[in-house]
Amino acid sequence: MRTPAPFSRRAFLGGMLTTAGMSTLALAGCSTSSFSGKARTITVMTVSSEVTDELLAAWEQSHPDIGLSFINFDQVRLNSMIAAGNPPDVVRATGASQSAYYAARGLSHPLDDYMKASSVVSYDDLAVVNDVWRWDGKVQGQGPHYGMTKDWSQDFMYWISTRMFEEAGLAIPTAGTPLTYDELLEHGRAMTFREGGRVTQYGLFNTTPSVASISQMVATAGGTIYNDDLSVIDFTTPEAQRAMQWFVDVAKEQVGYTLVDVSPEGWDWPAFQAQRLAMDGAGYWMTGTITPEDEVAQYARLVPAPVMGDTRVSPARAATGFWIAEDSTMKDEAWQFIEWFCGGRPAADRAKLGGGIPPIDSLYDSLPQETALQKQAYETQMNELQYLQAIPASPFIDPTAIDASLSDKFARVVRGDMTVGQWADATTTSVNALLANGASLVGM
Amino acid sequence: MTVLTSEQATAQAAAPPQGTTAPKRRTSLARRKEGRAFYGFISPWLIGTVLLTLFPLVYAFAISMTNWDGISPSFSWVGLRNYGDVLTDPDTWASLGRTGLLALVVVPITIVGSLLLAILLNQKVRGRTWFRVFIYLPAIVPPVAATLTWKLIFDRDTGALNAFLATLGIDAVDWFNGDAVFGVLICVMLWGIGAGVIINLAALQDVSQELLEAATLDGANALQRFWHMTLPAISPVMLFQTITVTIGALQTFVPALLLSPAAGAAAITAVPEANQIYMIDVYAKYFAFSQYGPASAMLWLFFLAILVVTVLTFRIGGRTVFYAVDPSEEGR
Numbered sequence: 001m002r003t004p005a006p007f008s009r010r011a012f013l014g015g016m017l018t019t020a021g022m023s024t025l026a027l028a029g030c031s032t033s034s035f036s037g038k039a040r041t042i043t044v045m046t047v048s049s050e051v052t053d054e055l056l057a058a059w060e061q062s063h064p065d066i067g068l069s070f071i072n073f074d075q076v077r078l079n080s081m082i083a084a085g086n087p088p089d090v091v092r093a094t095g096a097s098q099s100a101y102y103a104a105r106g107l108s109h110p111l112d113d114y115m116k117a118s119s120v121v122s123y124d125d126l127a128v129v130n131d132v133w134r135w136d137g138k139v140q141g142q143g144p145h146y147g148m149t150k151d152w153s154q155d156f157m158y159w160i161s162t163r164m165f166e167e168a169g170l171a172i173p174t175a176g177t178p179l180t181y182d183e184l185l186e187h188g189r190a191m192t193f194r195e196g197g198r199v200t201q202y203g204l205f206n207t208t209p210s211v212a213s214i215s216q217m218v219a220t221a222g223g224t225i226y227n228d229d230l231s232v233i234d235f236t237t238p239e240a241q242r243a244m245q246w247f248v249d250v251a252k253e254q255v256g257y258t259l260v261d262v263s264p265e266g267w268d269w270p271a272f273q274a275q276r277l278a279m280d281g282a283g284y285w286m287t288g289t290i291t292p293e294d295e296v297a298q299y300a301r302l303v304p305a306p307v308m309g310d311t312r313v314s315p316a317r318a319a320t321g322f323w324i325a326e327d328s329t330m331k332d333e334a335w336q337f338i339e340w341f342c343g344g345r346p347a348a349d350r351a352k353l354g355g356g357i358p359p360i361d362s363l364y365d366s367l368p369q370e371t372a373l374q375k376q377a378y379e380t381q382m383n384e385l386q387y388l389q390a391i392p393a394s395p396f397i398d399p400t401a402i403d404a405s406l407s408d409k410f411a412r413v414v415r416g417d418m419t420v421g422q423w424a425d426a427t428t429t430s431v432n433a434l435l436a437n438g439a440s441l442v443g444m
Numbered sequence: 445m446t447v448l449t450s451e452q453a454t455a456q457a458a459a460p461p462q463g464t465t466a467p468k469r470r471t472s473l474a475r476r477k478e479g480r481a482f483y484g485f486i487s488p489w490l491i492g493t494v495l496l497t498l499f500p501l502v503y504a505f506a507i508s509m510t511n512w513d514g515i516s517p518s519f520s521w522v523g524l525r526n527y528g529d530v531l532t533d534p535d536t537w538a539s540l541g542r543t544g545l546l547a548l549v550v551v552p553i554t555i556v557g558s559l560l561l562a563i564l565l566n567q568k569v570r571g572r573t574w575f576r577v578f579i580y581l582p583a584i585v586p587p588v589a590a591t592l593t594w595k596l597i598f599d600r601d602t603g604a605l606n607a608f609l610a611t612l613g614i615d616a617v618d619w620f621n622g623d624a625v626f627g628v629l630i631c632v633m634l635w636g637i638g639a640g641v642i643i644n645l646a647a648l649q650d651v652s653q654e655l656l657e658a659a660t661l662d663g664a665n666a667l668q669r670f671w672h673m674t675l676p677a678i679s680p681v682m683l684f685q686t687i688t689v690t691i692g693a694l695q696t697f698v699p700a701l702l703l704s705p706a707a708g709a710a711a712i713t714a715v716p717e718a719n720q721i722y723m724i725d726v727y728a729k730y731f732a733f734s735q736y737g738p739a740s741a742m743l744w745l746f747f748l749a750i751l752v753v754t755v756l757t758f759r760i761g762g763r764t765v766f767y768a769v770d771p772s773e774e775g776r
Contacts, residue, residue, distance in 0.1 A: 075731065083514070105516050107517075197600075197606075197617070198616045199600075259706075261600075261621065261705075262705030262714055264595075264601070397734075398513075401733045404732035434735070437513065438513065438516075440511065441512075441513055
């Protein structure tokens with residue numbers, strides 16, 4: 001006779017599924033990292049390098065009753081947390097390119113009521129760059145603010161090494177006379193040196209074909225790559241193709257780091273600092289990184305954004321800041337963090353160091369002007385402000401997807417397997433498909 | 445050939461005389477205890493399978509039939525459209541082709557290479573323990589560290605390999621561009637061959653020495669002993685290795701991503717075309733293009749393809765594998 005089983009398999013599997021379900025709930029409940037020991041703790045998703053002991057001590061002193069729990073920024077994790085209905089309370093983002101994308105999906109919370117009632121930030125004192133966070137349901141730059149910038153730069157400005165320019169017999173660009181992109185390529189060529197297949201010195205800063213770069217280049221030629229409601233993109237216009245051709249030429253001639261010759265350090269600053277690169281593609285914010293002891297400080301100079309056409313357009317590509325999740329249950333506390341970090345003492349400290357332009361007009365005077373380099377950078381930057389202009393960012397698509405589409409076939413174009421025209425056609429088609437899908441998801 | 449398993453032997457030895465009731469109760473208690481232990485031990489694995497495999501599979505299947513972008517609160521059902529799209533996308537087939545090529549290169553080299561190395565390490569030579577350690581050591585280095593080390597070695601401007609080539613008067617090679625990077629990927633994957641060596645070594649040491657000695661006495665030479673005695677004896681292990689290495693090669697992802705010249709979020713879009721294998725394509729669709737539907741469809745199609753490859757390997761390999769225990773009897 002068969003002995004009865006000690007457990008029924010069915011009961012066991014049922015119990016197991018129940019355990020699995022309970023585990024899922026338990027995991028969902030504890031998905032937002034550490035506990036700070038405070039009764040009220042907000043979760044902030046930002047880059048870990050911004051979370052210093054000094055910063056935490058300063059917060060503890062000024063806000064003893066609100067704990068902070070930090071999560072390192074990770075887009076995939078953010079998406080997962082949003083999908084699970086448990087987003088961080090405060091999230092870091094690039095306002096210029098992402099704010100409309102989040103706002104159009106109802107993910108971010110308008111901050112104007114907080115801004116107007118704030119004792120730390122004066123609404124009238126907000127720098128114009130904060131307009132990149134505004135969204136009225138159709139147009140970026142109008143309507144409520146869905147975030148606040150922490151600091152910013154006109155990111156198409158770049159640094160040059162005067163020593164390398166002089167050695168190559170090239171004129172130093174001035175604040176009033178930007179170089180054209182064609183001149184940049186020529187200069188890059190003149191300052192690139194090779195030895196046995198290796199590059200010992202690059203002339204041009206790191207270049208990557210991106211929607212922001214192409215938009216800026218096309219804007220200086222008086223054009224745009226989007227239609228009026230930002231639902232259709234067009235890389236096939238003569239201006240856009242000219243911009244794309246420039247990136248291909250730079251990559252083919254190997255006069256700077258590109259997508260097919262990526263910097264081993266990940267970005268171009270270390271090479272510039274080590275004087276192996278004649279130009280560095282970073283804006284004013286780099287001022288805070290160069291110390292008087294750095295040898296490169298003797299040669300570094302900030303110069304205006306280049307132009308492809310006749311119009312000077314010098315946008316903020318990032319305008320990085322923070323937004324509050326619509327699903328946050330602690331919006332008041334989340335705002336206290338934003339107003340403190342973006343407009344309070346940390347903002348004033350960053351301004352004094354030159355770690356970007358502050359998002360508050362009254363803090364402009366705090367920018368450093370002690371050393372020759374700081375003075376030069378400050379004057380050039382202040383002059384450049386008159387050319388600040390937003391470049392369009394569609395609410396229907398994450399700009400990363402457009403950049404990925406541009407990158408996708410870039411190597412083939414550089415190799416000569418595709419023409420720039422074919423690249424423009426293919427990218428336009430693939431991005432428009434994504435835009436159409438995004439528009440249907442947003443309900444527009 | 446059928447042998448008595450230890451479980452059967454134990455059961456027979458412990459069997460009480462018929463017609464007694466106390467021993468029956470004891471058997472029932474022992475069986476209950478054994479059942480508890482069995483379910484207790486497999487519970488974590490089964491719960492993990494449900495949570496981390498079955499649920500994601502079903503979830504991914506549901507997503508594969510939507511136009512969701514991974515972040516929007518809403519989505520629409522699109523049926524099987526995503527499956528049609530990815531199956532007619534030339535990039536899907538191109539990445540699948542590169543993945544197949546990678547498996548065709550890596551699997552035979554890993555299987556044969558690890559066996560040859562295991563045979564060498566099975567010889568009675570002075571210091572063989574140290575040789576074993578050195579061969580196995582790379583297998584326990586974390587893949588991230590190993591890949592980054594290879595990146596430094598192959599770097600065009602500062603890498604050790606190009607520095608060596610320069611001493612020979614050869615111009616620097618741009619290893620991370622063009623088709624050369626596919627070779628770097630293969631190097632990285634073969635770096636972990638030591639794990640296979642250890643498994644083969646264990647199998648070799650399990651081969652009956654009596655049988656080998658008998659064959660020697662019967663006049664079999666070394667090659668004949670290997671071909672007719674050793675290889676059949678270790679064939680189940682070889683089949684296991686073939687299946688696991690094939691699946692591993694087809695699912696290669698981390699080394700290809702780490703060999704991207706760019707870091708961080710830009711890494712996925714900077715993966716050189718030669719290394720744009722299937723899982724890289726899937727990852728890019730998810731996290732660079734926000735196409736969760738097509739990416740999930742790709743994963744499901746790949747899951748089915750791997751299932752077919754595994755079943756075929758079992759069927760074909762099963763005909764040539766020699767089991768010391770009759771598989772039809774084992775586990776009854």
